[in-house]
Amino acid sequence: MKAQRVSLWLVAAMFFLCSVHTRGLRRCLISMDIHHIEETFQEIKKTIQAKDTFQNVTILSTPETLHSIKPLDVCCMTKNLLAFYVDKVFKDHQERNPQILRKISSIANSFLYMKKALQRCQEQRQCHCRDEATNATRIIHDNYDQLEVRSAAIKSLGELDVFLAWIDKNHQGPSAA
Secondary structure (H helix, E strand, O other): OHHHHHHHHHHHHHHHHHHHHHHHHHHOOOOOOHHHHHHHHHHHHHHHHHOOOOOOOOOOOOOOOHHHOOHHHHHHHHHHHHHHHHHHHHHHOOOOOHHHHHHHHHHHHHHHHHHHHHHHHHHOOOOOOOHHHHHHHHHHHHHHHOOOHHHHHHHHHHOHHHHHHHHHHHHOOOOOO
16 A cells, blocks of 8 residues: 555655656747748748759768757757757858848848747756757868858858757657756
């Protein structure tokens, strides 16, 4: 009888801890319409990718980057990549076509909003950065820095669908970090 109570108490404690952990993670979920951002990108994708002169080079898609990120690092990696796009890619890209520029600005504003939301999670200690996320971010920055600035910005913009798909996959469910 006592063993049953202890077992029941342990199960209840585990359930409580898991629910607290899940609620903490939900606060760090991105509450943006990713599909709207994807649609906006699809409208300019061909134009952006047509400017890419380095078809055999990739910045985001190497095996060491997004595809190897563990659930514990998703929040940090997302925050780091949003900062990468907002602070580097969008600023480095020079667009002359006003229609394309408007679409890029719309995406940039959405990224800025998401970046600030994840920044708040990190300030509340709900978005931890482990070495794996830091290393993957460094690899992406190194890949970017190996190209000339304008080429790197175009390449990164052209790979935006990779990042958006990754966000969609990792931030839509309650088990996302």
